[in-house]
Amino acid sequence: MTGMPTREQFAAIARGYDDNPSRSLSLRAEAYTNPAWHDVDLQHIIARTWQWVCHVEKLREAGSYVTVEIAGQPIVIVRDRQGVLRAFYNVCKHRAHQLLSGEGNTSRIMCPYHAWVYQLDGQLVRAPHTENLEGFEPNDICLDAVQVEEFCGFVYVNLDPNAAALVEVSGDLNTEIEHWAPDIADLTFAHRLTYDIKSNWKNVVDNFLECYHCPTAHKDFCTLVDMDTYKVTTHGVYSSHMADAGKGSNSAYDVSNATVKTHAVWWLWPTTCIMRYPGRSSIIILNVIPVGPDRTLETYDFFLEDTTPDEAERESIRYLDEVLQTEDIAIVESVQKGMSTPAFDCGRIVNDPGGSGMSEHAVHHFHGLVLDAYARVGR
Template sequence: MTLQTLNLMPGDKPFRADPKNSYTLPARFYHDAEIWAAEKDAIFYKTWYYAGHVSQVAEPGKFLTVKIHEQNVFVARSRTGELNAFFNVCPHRGHELVSGTGKKNIITCPYHAWAFDFDGNLRSARNTENVEGFRKEEFSLKPVKVEVFCGLVLVNLDENAIPFAEQMGELESEIRHYVPSVDDLQFAQRDTYEVEANWKVLMDNFLECYHCAPAHHDFVDLVDMDSYRTITCGLYSSQCAGQPRTMNARAYKFEAGDVDFGYAGWFVWPNFTIWAYPGEANLSVLQMNPTAPEKCVEYQDWFVKDGEVTQQLRDAINYQKDVLQPEDIGLCESVQKGLKSSGYNQGRFVVDEGLTELSEHAVHHFQKLVAGALGARLDPEAEQ
């Protein structure tokens, strides 16, 4: 990649490997259209992307769809029980095959009625029996790599991708430690948020709790911040609190259950996060989906036992939906405006020796992954 904007430019301070001695990524990384376009190939078309939950495709014929920038994919359960993923496009003339989620006996293109099974084979194509040399096997759907991880369905457009579980090291054992009944959880609901900010602004915000005390009063009432620690681990990071501050918090009230800690959250490269709140067994995914250099759609999917939301879980979900998310969205949209200001280009990471709940080392970890994926050269000493 040869974009000049990816390299150190006049006025830039160095982005260094050591977070204690580094400035943040320059502001242009959060609004430059060329950088945003470069991220598609360098990041999103080469990494594992959250698509949904295995409970949404538990039966033969059930499917879900996911869009990765311009690339549309569907995941479906075949008649023999296999979970398959394909590019969501008809090989005849390019029409989209399915949308949303649902269940079908066969996939029929709405344009010319070409029909495919859930193994991707072309089963029928009207009038092609009269086309000389036509061979159905030449028009199978193009497969996409798919995996299930702790109930999460993940897809990857890179056919040579390393398996997700292999990339993520101890992530599965961490999730199962905090939510031991994760295999019993089912999809409950999706909440959608449209945000006027670059997707990386939202990721940066998730990855530090330096802002929690001034901005999230109910969260710090719920969680024991003295035990809140963030640990970076390759392509993910964890941020967990050992215990709740109270079970009678302003955020919501709960009794000790399967989830008996204060809070557990994980960032997963490149653009989704996993959450577990204290109380009854639960897990959620908050995914940041870029739609423009300065716009993003967030999806938060909730998974609970048997897919049924109890009153306690409803209170937790409503707190996230009505309080915490609006607080964070307001912060991120204000940051996005500031990133366009002539008075700002870079800040410094606040990283203390103890890597406490106030430390921003995980933000640096994420920004380093971004810079590395893009091939950015922002540290003059590293080039010597």
């Protein structure tokens, strides 16, 4: 298949999926392997949903800015002089050059190509040597705005100008996070891990959404949390994954002095995972970034009580990096290879109506959201 899938192909991709997870097959392998579906994912999922950018601490001061790329589009987020958080396409209205790079603080936005200058609200205020142009009014020119929102201590953007606010579509997620992590806005960035994975982004999310594989693939993790208390609950655009910390010693990392004794994790459609592991107060953000049909970038950002992790936190970061992620990356890369063979088309969803961690109902929930997005395009 090349180009945009046909209406028939959009219909076929949902074959086998059932609203009841106990009767359903998984999303078909073609959606994970065919470049045409990757293009649909970028244009009609990533570019039309709320995407995580950073902790609000990076954008608290007037003039502070951060640049990112969302679905291949360059975006800049900036706090203007009146304290309003704004986001724009990071593109000059003169000749399309990138305006800002990286992150920092600025009193204006000046294009490094021809020195056109914009205020922090996006309004053009200076365009050198244009005084002789006919019908040219700088006041008529403004950077193209993008939706931006502060949510639970973090900043998100959405390239879809018609998308509903994140606080509206996310139901009770804000209440849940504030209950389990009331100090989230006071935490500070301490460490980042990055991974380049040879697998489709949906495989990465699938793997995150179930712990059916944990007793086999993550034996240390199963000593960190009490698997008998592991509960997964699906909601409109998110799922929550809760468990008590293990009651005895564990082989993952030391939690003997832990102040947080609950494993609380939320997945926000489509690519953001918000995690609070046992230990000191912390939040880990897993940002899943689709790059190609069989390539995904991941960032793990650790927000802690201090900018420097203590010994126990260093050990937890080492465990996640050298053990848990090593295990998960091997899994999703193996699955991607298997999906690229003629031996696999789709498989059964394993469902526990009680919502235990041994169930794949959150994977089924994710597949339903993917297929809903595909259906809107294929009409």
